[in-house]
Amino acid sequence: MPMRLRAEKKMRKHLIEQLKARKVLGARIAEGKKTAEELRRLNLAPQVYLFKNLFSGQVLYSQVPAFHQDQIDQQFVRPNWENRKPSRRNDLWRVMCVATFDNYDYAVAAFRGLVQLRQARDVVQQKEAKALRRKNDEGNTWYAGQYRPTYSQEAVADLAHVIEEFELENTKLMWENAWRRGDDKHWSAELVQHETLPPFNPRDQNILLDELRAKAVEEFAKLRETEEHQEEASVIA
């Protein structure tokens, strides 16, 4: 053990603290849950973003066009060999779907509902969820390498479930690939409207998502304005 001065030890401790503090854990805007009021204040749209993991097929829900390690910790509780806690590497997460809701309350409720359903699948009703998955010959969830397609399919089913359960009308889903939404019988036509995302270079994913957010905010503001005019008219009348 070499001799260390007190100042040296102090400096070492300080540096380690600095390194810990500087560690990047994702986009800071994605940190923590957002209430409807916060979403409005941060100029975010009433949207939920679904990111799929290219490596494992898992899906991450986010209220903002970005993600954070906290969200991964919150949404992938109880990992096991089949459902590992995914990495935060931003080259692995690609947007799968952008859900735009009628208002901020709906967006917050949908996000909470999705996280709750994830909780149900991973913790509360683990066996029931496993029974619904496609198995391979050994009785494990079907996989190729580390990829399990069932996770993204479950996320799509949960999205449909939430929209139908809460009756979130005027929902607009923008899919990265139209085939993911599956058969039309899973979706109620009066609540949901499907579209596809414009083709984009994966490198420019953040830019695309930010543009979508700006557009949705603008549309929401317009909608609110017309509503207010109508209300004023009704009050005056």
Next chain:
Amino acid sequence: MSMRIPVRTLSSCVANLARAKKLSFGDLSKVQLREPIVPTHKNFDVSPDHPLWAFFPEGNKSESALRGSDEVELNSREWTFPELRRKSFEDLHRLWYLTLKERNILAREVRLAEALRYSRTQQHEALDEKLVTVQKRIKQVLLERQVAYERVQTFTEQQQAYLAEFEERYLNAGADEIVSYNEKLVRLQYALFGIQPQLQDYNLEEDINIKFVNGLSYVSNLKLKRYLDRNPNVAKTFELPLNGVVEELPFLLRGVDEAVEEVQALRESGENVKLDKIQVFPFLRSALANAIEQEQQEFQ
């Protein structure tokens, strides 16, 4: 302004009250989980001329991704050497890529069969071996051609002897033979000097080289000699030899009578300049480009 805020909160409260459904799942153990939604290709159309269709034996008409061993063509045979030797370079090139495409189809099918644990792919592999043989033979034929071409380049003495012999025969040819001799000359100038038979076939950058210039002087002098032999009255006034490529080129582009007249006109107007060596290729290129353009205009 002060009016608006209470109105808005009131209306949103009313909207929330009016909702029959709660915006939350209650007890998670009682939620009925849904089955995963499997993606389906029915949500979009695939273009009938999508390039990946080229990996299927019947293109976009294909019904199955994997042919059974009885569906693979078994009565075919490889292209033989004599058949391939008769083909032009363009045909061989096309044949090579058709073979490659077919091999890609087979390779994809074999790979798919591997993934499906379908083991009866011997027929596919047999067919693939035939295609490999065809590819090897195409390469061999092209190699033979290249070797022949390169060997001819080294036969300079023989070439000179042949050219001298041809010159003699050409000058002594009778009126009935001269048509066939002219045709022979066209073939000869193409084979030995790379002078293209058709104007539009010229690649002006590559075809105009020292060989072309030598060939031009051989051909023009040959034609002129025969003409002067047959027309002694012109021979009295015509000064020999021809003065460089400016005077030789007309013999390549036009008939001999016209060429002689043109050369005489050039000499009278004093335009029959003897070009420096460095000017020869640019002159030939621009003159041939003009000729090609004129020909195209006449054709239209």
